[in-house]
Amino acid sequence: MILMLSLLLMVGPLGAANPEDGFKPAAIIELQSHRLAAYSSDSTPEEQVRYWLQHAYMDPVPERVLYAGSIDEMIRSLNDPYxxxxxxxxxxxxxxxxxxxxxxxxxxxxxxxxxKSLIPGSPAEEGGLQSGDIIIRVKEHQEENWISLAGLSTDQGGSLIRGPAGSQVDLTIIRGEQLLQFTFTRKKVEIPPVVTSLPDPATACIDLNTFLNSENQPSTASLFAEALQDMESQGAQGYILDLRDNGGGYVYNALDISGFFIGDKPAMQVRPLVTSDTALKHELLITKPVVVLINQNTASASEILSGALKDYNCALFLGQTTYGKGCMQSAYPIFNQGKLYGYLKMTTARYFTPLGYVVDQTGINPDITINQSDPLLAARLLLSATVPSSSGSNSSMVKLINGNQEYRIDINRAQQQEYWPVYNEIIDHAGSTRLMLPDSSAWTQASPEQLQAKWPLYYPGYHPFPTVNKHPGESITISFSHDVDPASIYNQAIELREKESGKSIDLNFQLKNEKELQLTPQKPLQPDQEYWLIVHPGANGVRSHDQQIPLSTGYITIIMVPGT
Structure with missing residues (x-):
């Protein structure tokens, strides 16, 4: 009997965040048939497993493994988690x-x-479980004895949480200072392969949860193509491709999707086959700004797509280094006396990025590491000025250059409380990317001093005053060269903000005389903190009393509050 063989790139990184039931498998790649031979149809299951280990495993297998006493002993001796x-x-x-x-x-x-997160429409979401909850013990509903999950791996803990559809499981969880108990009825939970949204009018977000290929529903690649066409028809000018927590799937879905960004170039290298697999060419080729979100649970086929886009500099990558699963598995049917006995899932090859970079146990590194803030907000910020302003001015934006790609940041959005910490982290971890500041009609690269100070990137064009040291309860006095119009003094014209969080500090204003303004924080400032006192220019800024002339330039003063 001659068996047809197809490679499956298996997913499901051990120890990473994954559904409690594990991830699903992946793409099919053909092996050259001359590497395969026939074996007798009356071979035992052990002989068949031995044959495939000897002829198709990615590395030479020692005889002590091949001739172990049973299938379980062979696999255990191989010491391959996949x-x-x-x-x-x-x-x-x-x-x-x-x-x-x-x-x-x-x-x-x-x-x-x-x-880590909940699948929409799942028993956990409907039953009130929340992201950040820690499950500390579990038991079947009809049983009395609880099982502690402390010290268990993801796979070990997940195996205790999952069970047959319709069965019930009890969980004890820690939520902040609370100790809570839940009972859930298990069921089959469908994970939509592709989810789309328009978080901003010109920004499309495509969330890829898995690279699915099923007889019962469209493949992820075909769903992605439909989503892309839909987003294009709605006027998308920039794309966010969310690969976080995507454990992989069928490889040819990754090759297909890669083609929308890299054309028909090689998307990966496969060894020891010494081949390169080419992406599928599509009529639609995305050349608009693309931001890809990755994390430590982005694995397998997701890393193939990530490696292809990164090697060809088609996108900016935000988040954390991916899992690093750069090997492929095959599923081989095993028979016993002519009847299907089971399947051997076995590692058969390693893959590398198109330019030959190692993925296995290394992963794909982000261009900008985002650990503390929401990477989705960071992506939205980096695409916030993709559509040029009606005035055509660059004064209200900062530009980030990554290779030959550029991303424009709307400074007005970066100054918002929600986006302030995100922008802070982008500045901190800009890495090899370049942040460019507007300078009249041109752009200049932010200097190391400006990156360290940070305020020039939040308020480009503003002029600095010398740093001032103030104790928590002290007032701040500003002197102007002209008499000040009292009506122009309000919180939007003059702000005091925490450097790290961007939180605005409520102020009381008092004109000491026509040219001096005293500011008093309504609550004492925090010790060991840096604050920025910002005086805004323009029509909404501070104006002179007699001629109603607004400030032509904004000013900023750093307020340092010493420790106690």
Whole structure:
């Protein structure tokens, strides 16, 4: 009997955040048939597993592994976390879309299992579980004994949380200072492969949850193509591609989607086959600004897509380094006396980025690391000035250059409380990218001193005054060269903001005389903090009393509050 062989790039990084039921498999790549041989149809399951290990495993397999006593002993001796034997039922569950459980993405922490996020419409979401909850113990509803999850891996904890559809599971969780208990009924939870939104009128967000290929529904690649056409028809001028927590899927979906950005160039290298797999060419080629979101749970086929876009400088990458699963697995049917006995899922090759960079145990690094803030907000900020302003002026934007790509930041948005910490982190971790400031009709690169001070990137064109040291309860006095119009003094014209958070400090204003203004914070300033006192120019800024002339330039003073 000659068996047809197809490679599956398996997903499901061990120890990373994943659905409590695990991830699903991935793409199909053909192996050259001359590498395969026939074996007798009356071969035992052990002989068949030995054959595939000997002829198709990515590295030479020692004889002590090949001639171990059983299939389990062979696989255990191989010491490969991605190689396993599955029953037909386990394989069907593995390749079918959706998961059976309560619908959460999890990660192991010392206290137990952290809930990273929830699948929409899942029992966990409907039952009131929240991101950030820590599951510390679990039991089947009908049983009495609780099982502690402290010290368990993601896979170990997940195996205790999942169970048959219709069964109930009890969880004890920590939420802040609270200790809560929940009971959930497990069910099959469908994970939509592609979710689209327009978080801003000209910015399209396409969230890829998995690279699915199923007989019962369209592939992720075809859904992505439809989503892309829909976003284009709605006037999208920039794209956010969200690959966070995407554990992978079928490789040819990744190759197909890559083609919308890189054309028909090589999208990956496969070894030891020593081949390069080319992306699919499409009529639509996206050349607009693209931001890709990645994290430590972006794995497998997601890393193939990420590597292709990064090598060809098609996108700016935000977030954390990806998982680093640069190897492929195959699913081989194993028979016993002519009947299907199970499947051997086995590592058969390693893959590299198009330019040959290692992915396995290394991952794809972001261009800008975002750890503290929301990467989605960071992406929206970087695309916020994609559409040119009606005035054609660059004075209200900062430009970020990454290779031959540029991203324009709306400074008015960066100054908003919601976006202030995000912009702060972008400045801190700009890395090899270049931040450019408007300078009349041209652009100048932000200097190291400006990057360290930060305020020139929040308020480009403003002039600095010398730093002032103030104790928490002290007032601040501003002197002007002309008499000040009292009506022009209000919080929008003069602001006091915390440097790190951007929080605005409420002020009381008092004119000491026609040219001196005293500012008193309504609450004492915090010790060991830096504040920015900003005096805005223009029609909405401070004006002179007699001629109603507004300030032509904004000013900023750093207020340092010493420690106690």
């Amino acid at each position: 190689t396993s034997f599955m029953t037909p039922e386990e394989y069907d569950s593995f390749v079918s879309p959706g998961v059976i459980g309560i619908g959460i993405y999890i990660e192991s922490v010392p206290q137990g299992i952290l809930v």
